[in-house]
Amino acid sequence: MPMKGKTVLITGANSGIGFATATALAGMGARILLVCRDARRGADAQAAVADVATEIAPKLLLADLSSLHDVRALAEELHRHFPKIDVLINNAAGMFSERGVTGDGFERTFAINHLAPFLLTNLVIDLLKAAGSARIVNVAAESPLARLDFDNLQGEKRYGFLSAYFRSKLENVIFSNELARRLEGSGVTVNSMSPGPTRTRFGDNMTGLPALFPFVMKRLFPGPESGARTLVYLASSPDVEGVTGQFFLRQRARTTRPVTLDREVAAQLWQISAVLVGLPADFLPAVPQSSRSAA
Numbered sequence: 283m284p285m286k287g288k289t290v291l292i293t294g295a296n297s298g299i300g301f302a303t304a305t306a307l308a309g310m311g312a313r314i315l316l317v318c319r320d321a322r323r324g325a326d327a328q329a330a331v332a333d334v335a336t337e338i339a340p341k342l343l344l345a346d347l348s349s350l351h352d353v354r355a356l357a358e359e360l361h362r363h364f365p366k367i368d369v370l371i372n373n374a375a376g377m378f379s380e381r382g383v384t385g386d387g388f389e390r391t392f393a394i395n396h397l398a399p400f401l402l403t404n405l406v407i408d409l410l411k412a413a414g415s416a417r418i419v420n421v422a423a424e425s426p427l428a429r430l431d432f433d434n435l436q437g438e439k440r441y442g443f444l445s446a447y448f449r450s451k452l453e454n455v456i457f458s459n460e461l462a463r464r465l466e467g468s469g470v471t472v473n474s475m476s477p478g479p480t481r482t483r484f485g486d487n488m489t490g491l492p493a494l495f496p497f498v499m500k501r502l503f504p505g506p507e508s509g510a511r512t513l514v515y516l517a518s519s520p521d522v523e524g525v526t527g528q529f530f531l532r533q534r535a536r537t538t539r540p541v542t543l544d545r546e547v548a549a550q551l552w553q554i555s556a557v558l559v560g561l562p563a564d565f566l567p568a569v570p571q572s573s574r575s576a577a
């Protein structure tokens with residue numbers, strides 16, 4: 283879709299793939315809303331995006347996505363200032379050497395990578411619907427070995443930094459597919475994607491032996507512009523108008539593991555997430571299976 287005048291919300295927009303996506307879309311005429319947690323890093327990114335923006339100046343919104351309070355405050359601020367959002371890109375994420383919990387008491391990988399985009403998306407769904415035709419893109423990853431064990435969703439029984447990270451990325455795909463079903467016919471499409479291995483700051487917070495993983499791997503990877511390519515494509519290309527419920531890698535829809543298409547798993551994850559973030563179960567109701575198969 284032509285990006286001139288479109289409002290694009292990007293979380294984690296001050297670094298890596300989010301920043302590269304912000305600058306690319308600003309250069310195409312979009313108004314970028316950068317969600318960042320650090321005021322200085324956010325302001326630097328805002329200035330850099332403003333330098334390349336061809337139409338409306340970008341706006342900085344501060345929120346620490348490990349806090350449900352901040353996610354709710356962000357959604358309120360968006361409602362106060364913007365009548366619609368054309369594209370929502372849930373990009374911010376983290377990976378942590380050791381298990382830790384947020385101020386809300388959730389394991390932090392699960393909180394930042396899954397609960398925050400789950401809550402934010404639900405809270406701004408009316409702004410996306412108000413755009414008439416809108417897109418949600420969730421930044422996930424290929425997670426061939428990840429397991430979604432409902433008894434260990436927050437690593438409470440066993441914690442490994444890679445399993446926690448890839449579980450959260452699997453949740454991103456399952457959430458995207460379920461959201462796509464719930465939004466069918468609403469004018470809002472939902473897709474997930476992997477940027478592919480990309481050299482960014484991701485994992486720079488790691489300590490001890492786990493720090494070796496990003497340190498070694500990153501040297502081999504291409505830079506953020508490469509990782510952002512599929513994200514920019516999904517946000518802006520007319521090729522994917524109306525395409526929903528797909529997972530993309532290198533600008534092509536890919537087959538994902540059966541668990542990502544399992545509607546019972548998706549419903550259970552949705553229900554657990556809704557309870558944890560305090561959303562009413564009927565906030566965005568599920569589509570009955572029979573009505574889908576009849577469609």
Ligand SMILES: NC(=O)c1ccc[n+]([C@@H]2O[C@H](COP(=O)([O-])OP(=O)(O)OC[C@H]3O[C@@H](n4cnc5c(N)ncnc54)[C@H](OP(=O)(O)O)[C@@H]3O)[C@@H](O)[C@H]2O)c1
Nearest residue numbers: 294297298299319346347348374375423479480482483484
């Ligand atoms: N790099 C890869 O190889 C790769 C591969 C597959 C998928 N991905 C995915 O790509 C996405 C972007 O990652 P990246 O590689 O661009 O990493 P990055 O450079 O580390 O960027 C991550 C962004 O998320 C933000 N963020 C992290 N925790 C936050 C929080 N609590 N509240 C608000 N913002 C927070 C960071 O803000 P700060 O600057 O304040 O830390 C940063 O802006 C992630 O979803 C990641 O899972 C990356």
